[in-house]
Amino acid sequence: MGTAMNPPSMSEAKPAISRRRGRIQLLLIVLGVVGPMLLATGMYKLQFWVPEGRSYHGQLIGNGQTRADLGVQADEQRWQLLVTAPKDCAVDCQQLVYLARQIQIGLGREAGRASHALAAAQPLSAEYATRLTREYPQLQRYPLDAAVFGKTTGDNATPHLWIIDPHGNLVLRYEPNVKGKDLLNDLRHLLKLSNIG
Known part of the structure; x- marks a missing residue:
């Protein structure tokens, strides 16, 4: 008589979901910090989205x-x-x-x-x-x-x-x-x- 596979209990599934959420949160934090720097560097180097207006005269x-x-x-x-x-x-x-x-x-x-x-x-x-x-x-x-x-x-x-x-x-x-x-x-x-x- 074969042993039946027991489905993972709810208590075992919670840590996996928590880890996944933690990774997503970490990824969002890193993108929130690094993303604007990458965007600004790209705008400067490639000269896109640079405002045409200016407030200086020289x-x-x-x-x-x-x-x-x-x-x-x-x-x-x-x-x-x-x-x-x-x-x-x-x-x-x-x-x-x-x-x-x-x-x-x-x-x-x-x-x-x-x-x-x-x-x-x-x-x-x-x-x-x-x-x-x-x-x-x-x-x-x-x-x-x-x-x-x-x-x-x-x-x-x-x-x-x-x-x-x-x-x-x-x-x-x-x-x-x-x-x-x-x-x-x-x-x-x-x-x-x-x-x-």
Whole structure:
């Protein structure tokens, strides 16, 4: 007489169901954590679902370039308004230097969180250098490696104004015709969002 197979009791089936539920919950938790990171990486790398609207006025630099990639060696721990002059610092360049100082002043209470600087590839004229010393006492001055600058920007002639974060990363770039109000709004917005510098 053969022995009859006993069906699993209800108490034995419960642990199997509990294990299955536990695995599903663990899988959902892992997907909830890793999924958004994978999605964000895909959006960045493949440029899909990227919003067209923007709230800034300059050209966003989001590729990890730093101040050194412009050919400027500096150690500034604050936000910086950097004017680059790959040629002589003529009218457009001088206007950007003036604008950088005015923007810093325009920050009011937040002015201590930013600095303004000029990086020039060629020596400044004696007259302009004297004027900068007299009228722009807080202006930091650096040499600019024109070859590195040209390689990074593809432009060996036009002066630009850059917003650089306290870690030295390039954030925004502006052409000589930038409006001061737009630049000031951009920098205020960055300072408001940032806990550094």
